[in-house]
Amino acid sequence: MINTEGMVAETAAKIYTDLCGREVPHEAAAGQYPQALWDALAENGLPLAWVSEDNGGFGADYDEVFGAIWVSAEAASPVPFAETLIANWLLDRAGVAIPDGASTFALLDGNAASVPFAGTADHVAVYDASKNAIALYKTADASAADGQALSPDSDTRLDFSTATPVASAATNLSRRAVEALILTVRAVQMASAIEAALNLSIAYVSDREQFGRPLSKFQAIQHQLAVAASESAAATMAATQAASALARSADDPEKAWHEAVVAKVQIGHSVEAVTVPFHQVHGAMGYTQEYDLHHYTRRLWAWRDTLGNEHHWSKTLGAELAVTSPDQIWKGVTTGAWIAS
Known part of the structure; x- marks a missing residue:
């Protein structure tokens, strides 16, 4: 699981709870930028979390900041919090103010x-x-x-x-080092958004009644959400593995590239598997502008395509596997070290 109990994550969670209620993404979509939300994040120094102390940040650990990214996606954040973290990380690595x-x-x-x-x-x-x-x-x-x-x-x-x-x-x-960070950030965001949309769907079918009983009592609905829940669990595990790999490879992010790509592939497939049932179990409500669901599913569809979708990355991994010696394949399946350099 992504760690959401560290100081950075808990600070972000409080800010999003106080300043990013369900009306905020709707207002942002209508053109009303939530400046108070961004100001609170900036005043607490959160966009500088990955920046070194020498460059004005506080050099937080990767895994602690991923917890803050998780809660931002959970709130359907309409401000560029994760994007600023990535931009500032890039600039700091190049020594740019x-x-x-x-x-x-x-x-x-x-x-x-x-x-x-x-x-x-x-x-x-x-x-x-x-x-x-x-x-x-x-x-x-x-x-x-x-x-x-x-x-x-x-x-x-x-x-x-x-x-x-x-x-x-x-x-x-290297480009792979940059890709490792971006793909891992998007994986964490997607896993969080999937879980948030799942919880939204469960709450809806528990409250909504048809033929005298809640929708959650219908076997077809239960089956759809059971599949979605398993995909959500797989997405969370993939994102956690990628985030942990990056935390272990803080000095050389390229070492975490394969885990980041695997997470992107897995979660890309999960996005396809969950967004359809999420909208279906909501019925007509799931397709309306005023309801919250699309703030998650539209972002999921966009994040899935970041730097290429799951099909692109599957082909990339497959091409590398094809030139790996056969005796290394099982080692790779069990340890992740099978890719040829």
Whole structure:
């Protein structure tokens, strides 16, 4: 299980409980940004949790911060908390000063990249694997492509070709190290959102009655939610394994890449398996704008595609397995050490 009992996680939980009630994601979707929520997170220093003390943060352990990320996803957080954590981690690893305000991140593909919270973050930390560099841009200086984002978090493709960075620096981070962090963060968020949507569904079918008895008494409903509960448990375990691997490999995040990818694959399949029954057991209510469910399922669908969906990563792992010597396969199945370097 993800540790939600540390100081960072407990502080985040209190802030989200006090300032992110069920109305907040709805108001944010309508264009009312929850500035008080972000201000409380920033005043407590939480976006700087992974930043070293020398750069103004407090260098918290990975596993403790993952607990805060869990509670943010559980609350359907409409502010870029996890994204700022990732951006500040990138900047800190490159020795770039951390800017004030909310930030987001991007992995450059040519001159452009898909950027979450592009509409609300002040800055974006851009990782360019071709130059082994990290650059900090003002989000407003990049040009946005047209198109409506699936996620409520305004995931937008930005072009940086004409933008001038505020700062930039070389980095020794490999692309796999960056992917390991991002994929693990998304895995934790997805597992949390699945569990929150499951609890929402259980509460609904327990309260809603049809033909004189609660929906939860119908065998078909019980079967759907039993399958969803097993997928939720699998997602949580996969996210926990990835988070633990990253915590063990704090000095070299690339070592946690395989666990992060496996978690992304597993949870990507879980997303497909749970979102349909979640909406189905809610009936027509599950498809309405005013109900809470879509704040979780839309994010799940968007996070599933982060850096590639489960099919992309399955092919990547399969290609590496194909060149692994046969005598290493069983060792890999039991220890995770089967991938060829």
